Every structure is written in C-alpha cells, then in structure tokens.
Amino acid sequence: MKRKLPVFLVLVFVLVFASVNVLAVTEVGTPRRETLIVETQAPTDVPGQFNTYMQGTQAGFGIHQLMSAMMWEMDTVKGEQFGEVAAGLPESNEDFTEHIVRIRQGIKWSDGEDLNAHDVVFTMNMIKSTPSIGPSAYYNAVFESIEKVDDYTVRIKTLDSFPRLSLRFGVTIWGNDLRIVPEHIYSQLDDVTSFKDSNPVVAGPYTVNSFDSLGRWVLYERREDWQNSTVGVVTGKMPQARYVLIKYVGDDTTRQMAMVNNEVDILCEVTPEMVEVMTAMNPNIACWYKEFPYATSDDPCSKGISFQMAKEPFDNPNFRWGVALAMNFDEVSVNIFDGVGRASVLPILTATAAMQELYYIPLLPWLEEFELDLGDGTTIKPFDTGYAFRMEETLRAQGYDIPTDEDALIDMFGIGCWKYAPEAAEKLFIKAGLEKRADGWYFKGQPFTINMTYLADTEAQAGRGLVAAYDQLVKFGFNCNLASESSATWDSNAATGNYEIGGYWPTGGITRDLYSQISGWDADLIVPLGERGAGQGSRWNNAEATRIIHELALVSPDSDESYELGMEFMKVATADMPFIGFHSGVKFVPTNSTYWENYPSADNPYNGPWWWWSCFKYITTEITPVN
Template identity: 75%
Template sequence: MKKVVRTWLAYIVAFVLIAAMLTGCKGPKDTTTGKKTAETSQEAESVTEKETKTETKTETKAESEPAPSGEMTEVGTPRNETLIVECQSPTDTPGQFNSYMQGTSMGFGIHQLMSAMMWEIDTVKGEQFGEVADGMPESNADFTEHTIKIRQGIKWSDGEDLTADDVAFTFNMIMNNPGIPQCTYYKQVFKSVEKVDDYTVKIVTNEPFPRLAQRFGVTIWGNDLRIVPEHIYSKQADVTQFKDSEPVVAGPYTVKAYDDLGKWILYERREDWKNSTVGVVTGKEPQAKYVWFRNLGDDTTRQMSLINNEVDILCEVSPEMLEVMTAQNPNIACWYKDFPYATSDDPCSKGLAFSMGKGAPFDNKDFRWGVALAMNFDEISQNIFNGVGRASPFPILTNTSAAQELYVKPLLPWLKDFSLDLGDGTTVKPFDEGYADRMAEVLKGKGYDIPTDHDALVDMFGVGCWKYDPAAAEKLFIKAGLEKKDDGWYFNGKPFTFNMTYLADTEAQAGRGVQAAYDQLTKFGFKINLVSESSATWDTNGQTGNYDIAGYWPTGFITKDIYSQINGWDADLIVPMGEKGSGQGTRWKNDRATEIIHELSKLSPDDAKAYELGQEFFKIAIEELPFIGFHSGVKFVPTNSTYWNNYPNSENPYNGPWWWWSCFKYILTEISPVK
C-alpha cells in the first residue's frame, strides 16, 4: 500500500493539471476529416458540446455515475456506441491502409481491426489458432510439402468470398515483388504456393520447414503476412504504391472516416460482421459499433482525456500519471488494482540496441559488455518506473514469467559461472542475482507493501541483472580498442563520441531507459549526443542501421519454441547498411547462431532437440550481448469503465492488455457497454 503522502501528492498534481487545462484550452478540436467525413453540422455541434462538457466533467469526475446517454463524439457518433482508443503517435500517411506500402501505420487500428492473418494467437494459452486458415498446416514427413485448408464463410467487406485465390495471390505477391521487404526471405523459404481448390492451398518449401504457422502466423504483436483481396490487388500496377484509401477488408471493422492530418481514424463495425474473420471464428459480435483510434497529444492532455471520460483506453502511461488519474476518477484502473499495477509480461523487453553494421567498436562484444557493466541498473530501474518491473537483462529473449521458468531458471547455474575475459589476465562474473532483494528493500522504504517470499520477489523483479562494475567495464573498453585520457575516451586516436536515440513522445519505458543509460555512461566519461526521433524516422533508421546505440526492442517471448522470436537474427538476411531487409536491423552476425536458426527451421517444435538448440542459442546471445535488456515490457495500460467495461485484467485475464496487437479484434467481442 502506498504512503498517504503519495496520495495527497497525486491530488495536488491533479489540481494543477486541471487548472492548466481549464485555463489553457477547452479540449482538442479535430477540424479536418479524410475520405469519409462525419457530417459538418454534427462535428461542429459535438465540438461545442465538448467545450462545455470539459469544465462540467472536471467538477464531477470523481462521482462514479452511469454513462450519460445521448452524448455524441466529435466525429458524430454516439458516445455509448463508440470505444475510443489512444494511438501513441499521429500517422505520417493518413488515408494509406495498404500494409505492403512503406510507411503505413499498421498500429493505428489497421492490423488490430481490419487485417486478415493466417493464424492468430491465444495469449493466455500461448497457442495459435487458425484465422484465415482452417486449422494448422498438414505437412508431409520431411516438412517440405504443406497443405492448408482455408476457413469457409469469411467474406471481404464488399461481399466477395475470401478463398484460396486470395491466399495464394498474397504469398506470390510478396515472393515476386522486390519492393516488399519480406521478398528475399519468402524466396528463401518457398519454392511454390498454389491453389488446389477454392479452399485449399499447397505450399512447397525449398527445405524442411515445420514451423509454417509459427513463422507466418501471429505469435506476438502481429505478422508481416496479411492476406489481401486478390480481386483488388491483382489490378494494381505496383502494389507497393497502392495507398488503398478505401480498403476492402476481412476483419470486423471498416474505415468510416480519417483525419487528413493523421490524428485519428474512425472505424465502423461491418453490418455483415458475421462474415468477418472474428464473426466466423468466434460467432461473437464486437460490442462497439464504432472504434475511434486517436492521438491525444501530450501527457497532460492524455491524462485529462481519461479523467474526463473522453477516451476509454490509453496505450501506455507512467506510474506517476496513473496515480494522478486514479486519484481523480474511480473508473480508471490498470492490470492490477494495487502495486505493482502494471503487467510485466509484455514480451518485448526494453533496453539498448547496437548498430553493429557500423563496425568498430559497436560490433565488438567487449565494447557492448563494457557498456553493460558501466551502468548501475538499480539506478536505471528507479529512473524508469520507480523500480516497477521484472529485470530482463538478456538479449533477444524477453524475461516474461514463462521465459523465466522455461529458459532463465534452467540456465541459472551456467549464468552464475559465466565469466568475461577482461584482457589483462583477469576475469569477471557479470551476473548479479541480488537485484530482487535490493529493489524490494528500496520500495519497502518508499512505503509499498512488498512480498517477503523470495520466489514472489523473483517473479516480481526477476532473477537478476548485470553487475555494476566500473573497473571491469574500463578494462573491457580498453580491450575493445578504446583509450581513456584526462578529457574522456578516445578511439583510433580520436575523441570518441556517439549518439543515443529514442522514440519521441511515446514508449515511455524505452525512452526513460535510454535517458537513464545516457546519464550513467556520461558519468563514466563518454561524450554522447542524446537524440529523440519521430516515429517515421525512428522506424526507417532502425531498419537501415542509421544509429549508434538506441532504445529499440528486438526481443520477444511467448512460446517455448523460440524460432519465431529468433529467425530474424539469421545472418544470411543481413543487407548492406542503408538498405531495408527482412532481418534484424542491428546486423549481428554470428555463424553458430545462424546455424542453430537453420537447424531449428527443420525440426518440429515438439522435438526435444529444438529446446536444447534454443538453450544453446540463448547462451551464445548472452556471450555476445547484441542487446542489453533492462526490463521486460512493463505496461501501465489504464482503462476507463464509464462507458465500457469487462476489459482484461489480472482478475479477468481472458487476454492480455494488448490493444496494439492484432488480437485486439478478439478482445472487442468481450468489452461490453455499461448499461
């Protein structure tokens, strides 16, 4: 339980925020719409209505009253029929809905509500199920021929049946179009993809490939294979230049309107939702007639929007923001009711990625290990989310609760004995298993009720982190070719300066981690430029390798079989710097790791050897440290139950709070209106 003083502080901060909001603005005014606009009169009326409501709601927000009826949104839809979801960044490509055109903002509801996946993921069971596919692939003995049945009954939103024609066309479109980044990989895997009959597709792979569903279906966020309507895309001269501004979709929602400035997209449930992917798979109707994805702006506006019931779901906030919001509106909640509030099982850990394609010293593991040991993770953790979160120092595999049980704990004896050669005849064991106990004491001192059971602490804070050892770090930097002088570090006889970049205005966990690491490494004597980037620049630089050290998150873990998490680290997929490819943008090259990926691709996920190879890969990754993890994905993802309820949470975990994943469309059948 928090100290009383923290609650009072939340009220004081909230009062200041409210005063600033009331004097500085009267709510956002989205004045432009795209291809399908709400009626001008409705919009003008709703904006005026909102200006009046902002002040009224501020005075009554703490009263948990039933949702008012008759209210309209700014885009002219009934509020009690509209689920409003935050999108963290505006889109730079408004009106562009083609997932195979560069720059499409898939997370702006496009892949959550409209895209058609071959296989989706049940995040609770960690099991895949067929969406467009009717079940899992049927393969021959050596996994080179695969038969996929297509689920019957799914229709595109224009009434056309979704058939094997669409599936075979999409595969071949990717394989035969060098402008699509996945083209090279698809050619590496597939020999042919052909229609057998209207609801059967036959795939022949160049080599044994037992993980067809895992690689080309959803296991975490989504997948780069999204089935498109053949009767539309086959008519395009160049599909990579086709904006698809009036998309025909298989998902349960279509685009009703969008903002020309890229701030929002309004989706409407299909009248024939029973013929959509979700309708055919589940038989359940998504409860919200409209889903309005919108970017809300700065943190003050985001807070006030949720407090004032102007948005139902926020994507991610800081613990400080959550305290302010829950103190002001009893309908706001997070994954847990009490500490730690956030879930630590988002499978994308945050930390530091290195652009190894740039060469020395970033491609030198001694340099990367030097960075790890030069940082005090206890301080970094407190600077990110006040110590909340499970430590996930490992590269590539995120330390979710499942990963900790399946991979990390079995490797603990090896981790404890693992040592680094410091280059002067000495070694250091970098693993520090005391982090959980230390952080528990820190948080107890701040007034939080923290478990005393060691296993509970390990579940909450993780098995350990990398040791803070400045002396060892200095030796590793010298071993990597750096030289320490009175005025800082030198490399190749010149002052050594590098950039550390993070995504601007969103992904607070990642951004705070980079900033905290910047502080640590600056204190260590490095001269660093700290840079924030827009989402478009950030995404492009991540793929082309145009960064030095950055807060990307090339990690994951949700199933015991890790092939789908690691196959992108295949060194054969590396493309020259400045180009975009289908592999990882860090350009880590390790021959044995690549061999393991190739071996895994030929083994059944159920083969015991697959798990052994996964453990070997994990050890190699730790030795090489292509990524320094901080925490697993810590998600403070608040919801507001004024208009809608039955969101997934720790007491009702029918799914995770993954509004930005493609599986959100299945959560929408469970979120229900407040009566």
C-alpha cells in the first residue's frame, strides 16, 4: 500500500517550487519571471551590428521584431495593413503619381527626439542615393522625389502611376526593407553602410541592453517611455515582458531539452517528432493546435525547390517540368513532415487558406485541362486531384483522426499535386537537351550533375523538402550532389545566384492583390550572376510575366482588373514553372506556458505564431506573465 506524504510536506514542496520559480534568473542575470526567452534560428556572424542598412545584419535577431520602425504594418488576422509610422494609408491623386503620407504624431526615438517627417524623408532618400544599399536601384526606378511638406507630412512623387505605395513599402508578410532611421544620427555619418550602430536609438518598444560577443544572444529591455514607442502610440498597450532575450538555443537535442526544462518560452520551428516528445514530457508545451496536426499550414511562405535560371539547363521550362514529374509527391510529403501540411504546388503563390480560396480553387478547372507537350507528339495533363484523399488514407491507417468531409480534406491537404510520371519526365528532359546514356544523363556531351543546397541546422521544412527532392532525383537516375550551407553563405548565394537547385522559398501570398508578392519577378530587375540586385535571385526571365507585372503596377489593388491580372500571372507562372512548391509554410512553433501565457493559437487567434516577423512587437503586448 502506498504511503501518503503528510500535508505539511506537500505544502513545503509546493512553496519551495514556487520560490525557485520566483527567484530564478536567466543566463544573462535577469529575473526569469520578467524575461521572455525567444529562439532565433541561427547565431549572428556580426554581433553588435544593428544597422539593417549594413551588409550582413540579421534583422530577424530581434531587430525588426522589437526595435524597427515600419511605415505600415500588417494585421495578419484580417490581412489588412495599418499605419505604424504613417498615420494611415497614403492619400494619392487620381493617376497615383503623387502621394501624401501623414506621419503619426507622438512617436519618439528612445533618446527623446520626435520621430517625424524629417526621419522618413531622410531614410527614403538615403536608400535612393546610396547604390550599395540593395533596394537603391528600385527606389530610383520608382521615385521622382520624396520631400517634407511639414513636420508630419511627406509628399512622394513617383515616376509612373504607383497605386501600391503601402503594399510595396510597408509590411505584408515578414517585414520590409524600409526601416525608418533617426535622421539626427544617420545624417552625421560619412557612410551609413559601414555604421554598426551597436547602441541603437530606436522607435520600437525595446532597446538593446546587451549582446553576446560570440553572436549567440541579444538582450532587449523595454523602454521606460514605452508609451512613446511605435507600439505604445499605436495600441496604448504596454509590452508585458520587461526583457526579451533573443537567443540561439543550439541543435535539436539542446532545443528540445531547453524547452522541456522551461529554459526557453518560444521556439521558432521544430519537427513533429520533437513536438510529440516535448508535449509528452512537459504539459505546459503546446503548438498552434493542441493535438494532431499541431502545426498551422498558413505561414505564407511555401517551401519547395528553386532553380537558378541564369544557368543551363535550369533556364529551360521543359527541364523544370521534368523535375516536377520525376518526383513522387506523396513520398516527398511523408519524408518532410509525415504527410502533415497543405499542398502548395503552384509556383510563387502560397496556398494559405485565403489564397487557396482566392486563387487555387478557382484555378482548378484550368489546372485539370492544362497540358504539356512532351516533344514526341504526345502530351500529358500533369495535375493530380487525388492527393488529399490518398493522404487521408495514409494517415488514417496510422491511427490519426482525419476528417472525411471533402472540403475539410481540401483545407487540410490542398487541391492536388503534380503527377508522378517518370516516363513523361524523361521525355521532357530529352526535349530540354539532355541525353540519356547507359551510364547516366549527359548535357552538351558532358556527364550531367545537379548540385543541390539547403540551409543548415534550421528551417526543417525547407531542408527536409530539398533532401526529399534529392532522393527522388537520384532514384530517377540523376547524379546529384547535396550540401548544406551556413546562413551567411546561403543568403549570399541566393542573391548572387551561386546555386543550381536550392531549397529557397521566394514565395508568399497574404493579400488579394498579388503585386507585392510578384513584383520582384520583373525580368527588368535581373542582374548578371555574381551581382546583387533588387529582384528575385532566381533570375526568371519571362516576358509575359513581366508584362503582367507592369500592367498590374498601374491598376488599383482593389480592382477586379488586379485580380484578373493575378489569375493570368498564375497561369503563365504555372506553365513556365520557375519554382516547384511542396507545401505552404507548415509551422510547428511550440510555446511554453510555465512563465508566460496567452500566446496566439488556434483557440486564441488574435495573431499568427510569427515570432520572426516584424509584427511580433504587437504580440508582446498580449503575452502575459503566469501568476
């Protein structure tokens, strides 16, 4: 028979545990109960560098989530923008060539100076006049002038009609490269691109308290005058955590144990296997859903494989389509996250729930009739509508409770995928100029090898997808090399085009109007290999797509014509296949409610679980301490 502990001993244990929680301190010496600990996915190579206009700065290391000032931010639930530095949306003339932007009054820099039109005009002209800042060429192609009318009014003139000022220069998904800087500091610099800004003056609700010299963490502290920050002025709410510690936690084993041991509150992304282990070991750990499938499939950055189309034969759509049909998507899906996730197979546009309703489902009749010419007099209709039902059977056989309603299945698994058709793929590769010999594939008389790369130690969905694609292409018969790269190398290679097939994700989709998502695919922005430009690094050169982008730029984002052009673009992109999508962004993003609670979730969807987006600063007002 079990002996029960005396009541007074139980009370002692409870009091000791409670006192340990109350007295606990973090590795950086702050009270644990006042410190929200958030993971970043990789250490920074440039510790102490907070100027996002200096090459190499990692904006996602808390900089744009907690400190940066955006002109317009995004309400990710409504899919609508709102003014942050701006007091509202632009006021434009009839032909959208002149725009008045009112600046929100009351925001102050953390040194007490007012944030006003001087800062906005200075920042935009700084970008425009500094060629070594990445978007500079684009600014010069768009803007005629940016000038101050008064302390809280800016007049912007564009060279052509430009009805999407806020969509292009404000946040729609992750962030935006227009981050307003303090004119009274940056105007004194000889070269803004070489200024580290290790003790930054900011407009956001947090400032830098300290940082690790090895680049593993940054400690942010809430401003004493948080009411004067962007978040304070916009919402009137105080961020609840006095400190936010953004830190690199380590490898998957370290991350898992840190979460279980309550040493971290928020992880960026884990695998389903890790979720099952962590939730079994600590009941305070949860994801977007408390039970299967755990993850949200509405991150608007779909993952798949990207081609470097300035290189042969990757520039040939027959080759790219051959790759699509050489892969068994069912096997790819299982190898990524055990079949969890909504298929997002169309190029560039992510199948979030909203985009699936707006674009994917309306495109389904066209997709079912779409044909490829295989080059030998035969054709194939490559779209497969059976994927959701096959995945239902697969997961149900494993004991998961999967809905049977067709609409629910489509919402969970998507409208379909590309067929597994290796014979058709072989014909397309031959049509693209490859030759199949007894000892393998050749191109232009030489043995053909595909070099495939992915980002090391982070972004599990993207990495697993690229590895799954590698396995499929090797099984098909290609000779492939597989390599992982550090964050710095990966980002540099993306911009300069130093890859062949990579696990990049030049994708998105959160608004009905697609211009902000597709404008970077304008072929006029392509620069030679080895150079950095304002457009997409894949270097897709499609005249029809570029024409649509140019036409779309001139029409109102709220118009029917905008939507019709978006649909036309998707058909052109699908036919040319510049990117092969696998799934929408499937995010297993666990939180720990031992010290903090009220995280966004499926039961409380006041925001998405986007800790790495710039909108995180608005989540900090809602995450509350556990009493």
